[in-house]
Amino acid sequence: MSDAEHAEHHGTASPLVSAIGLMGIMLGLTLAVNGYPSFWFVFLVGLFVLTTGFIMWLSEYYPMTSEENEEIETYHPAFATLSTRKFGTWIFLLTEMMVFGTLLSAYLRYRAAAGEDWVPAADVIRSHLVFGVINTMALLLSSLTMVLALYAAKRNDHKATTRFLGCTFLLGILFLVIKGFEWWEMKNGHFWGEHCVVKDISHHCIAPKYENGFWINTSLEGSTFYVTTGTHGAHVLVGVIALAYLIVKANRGGYNSEYHDTLELFGLYWHYVDVVWVFVFPFLYLY
Amino acid sequence: MSDDENPDTEAPEEEAVEEEAHDKHEFPGYASGFMAVFGWLVFFTVLEVMAILQEFSFGATMFVLFSIAFVKVWFIASFFMHLRWDPPLARRTGAVPIFFLIVLFVAIGLTSPGATDDIATICGF
Numbered sequence: 001m002s003d004a005e006h007a008e009h010h011g012t013a014s015p016l017v018s019a020i021g022l023m024g025i026m027l028g029l030t031l032a033v034n035g036y037p038s039f040w041f042v043f044l045v046g047l048f049v050l051t052t053g054f055i056m057w058l059s060e061y062y063p064m065t066s067e068e069n070e071e072i073e074t075y076h077p078a079f080a081t082l083s084t085r086k087f088g089t090w091i092f093l094l095t096e097m098m099v100f101g102t103l104l105s106a107y108l109r110y111r112a113a114a115g116e117d118w119v120p121a122a123d124v125i126r127s128h129l130v131f132g133v134i135n136t137m138a139l140l141l142s143s144l145t146m147v148l149a150l151y152a153a154k155r156n157d158h159k160a161t162t163r164f165l166g167c168t169f170l171l172g173i174l175f176l177v178i179k180g181f182e183w184w185e186m187k188n189g190h191f192w193g194e195h196c197v198v199k200d201i202s203h204h205c206i207a208p209k210y211e212n213g214f215w216i217n218t219s220l221e222g223s224t225f226y227v228t229t230g231t232h233g234a235h236v237l238v239g240v241i242a243l244a245y246l247i248v249k250a251n252r253g254g255y256n257s258e259y260h261d262t263l264e265l266f267g268l269y270w271h272y273v274d275v276v277w278v279f280v281f282p283f284l285y286l287y
Numbered sequence: 288m289s290d291d292e293n294p295d296t297e298a299p300e301e302e303a304v305e306e307e308a309h310d311k312h313e314f315p316g317y318a319s320g321f322m323a324v325f326g327w328l329v330f331f332t333v334l335e336v337m338a339i340l341q342e343f344s345f346g347a348t349m350f351v352l353f354s355i356a357f358v359k360v361w362f363i364a365s366f367f368m369h370l371r372w373d374p375p376l377a378r379r380t381g382a383v384p385i386f387f388l389i390v391l392f393v394a395i396g397l398t399s400p401g402a403t404d405d406i407a408t409i410c411g412f
Contacts, residue, residue: 082373082374082376082377086377087376087377087380090377090380090381091380093381094380094381094383094384097384097388098384098387098388101384101387101388101391101392102391104391104392105391105392108392129336133332133336136332137329137332140325140328140329140332141325143325143363143367144321144322144324144325144367146367147318147321147366147367148318148321151318264369267367267368268368271363271364271367271368272368274363274367275360275363275364278356278359278360278363279356281332282335282339282352282355282356283352286335286336286339286352287339287348287349287352
């Protein structure tokens with residue numbers, strides 16, 4: 001890559017606009033919930049600016065028929081063939097790993113501190129574990145359909161690409177619907193009998209403190225469960241929104257044997273969400 | 288940067304290495320292998336659900352769950368995330384947070400409750 005090409009401006013203000021919007025959201029939300037209600041205005045302005053940046057980015061990317069994809073300058077053979085976009089995606093995933101690593105290690109620490117007093121969410125869900133299993137299968141299957149969508153794009157099969165992306169989208173929606181149903185049932189205490197007031201897991205009864213339901217403010221067990229699964233669910237939701245956009249673009253032949261890196265990079269994100277669930281499922285649903 | 292340092296003017300041997308690395312980046316020309324990976328992931332999921340119903344001891348349960356989780360992550364990262372075919376840089380980048388995750392889980396998540404509070408004592412202050 002020559003110096004002139006290296007210094008070429010990308011010609012978009014959307015990252016800067018989005019960053020300013022995000023700053024407004026964080027600043028406004030932090031102050032608004034800590035005794036300064038007037039800062040809800042800053043939060044709303046930030047949300048508007050972030051949405052504007054997002055729409056700017058979409059409107060710039062949608063008509064593109066090719067993909068900007070510079071290779072990293074090769075100072076060493078080990079750096080060969082990895083594009084800047086892919087490297088950036090992996091760096092993004094690193095930060096995401098730290099987010100979920102923090103949530104899960106905090107959960108383990110609280111649980112270790114509580115000892116025998118800890119009544120895990122797994123006990124609450126045990127009688128309805130099938131929902132968690134279905135969600136696990138949905139995410140695993142959606143990872144497969146995502147890979148198949150990429151394969152179809154490489155074969156210039158636009159219909160199959162759209163179809164597989166559609167399957168991934170529907171499986172993501174299925175995951176969110178089941179998750180929402182599960183949360184609703186747990187919040188209202190429908191997962192155990194009305195007269196269960198003793199901790200007797202083998203008969204699907206539950207500790208007295210959950211007789212009125214299991215919600216984020218019920219206990220520390222509830223807080224860790226809903227914050228962790230909620231953060232994961234938010235990532236699935238973002239993925240589903242992105243999938244809707246990819247489907248529209250794939251349907252008009254936007255991805256082919258030459259330009260399919262966007263599908264691959266989104267796939268990395270989607271598979272990462274799957275990887276997180278691989279840890280969330282056993283440690284919050286099974287044990 | 289002088290021309291001597293410019294990678295664009297490197298010796299042909301390095302270009303050959305790059306070519307080879309680029310070839311490794313290519314995905315396999317079949318999709319059935321991914322079906323098999325999905326099958327293995329389903330198998331390990333069933334295995335972990337069955338394992339939890341056996342009501343093993345805490346240590347045994349943790350060992351089984353962590354082991355199965357790592358095997359599933361290996362399948363997803365290697366095949367679905369293409370790390371098997373990616374250049375070493377991608378694998379090394381992906382491995383960076385493992386150090387921090389170990390610190391989080393072993394030094395904080397799985398320590399005794401008072402461990403971090405007593406860190407001054409441990410350090411001899």
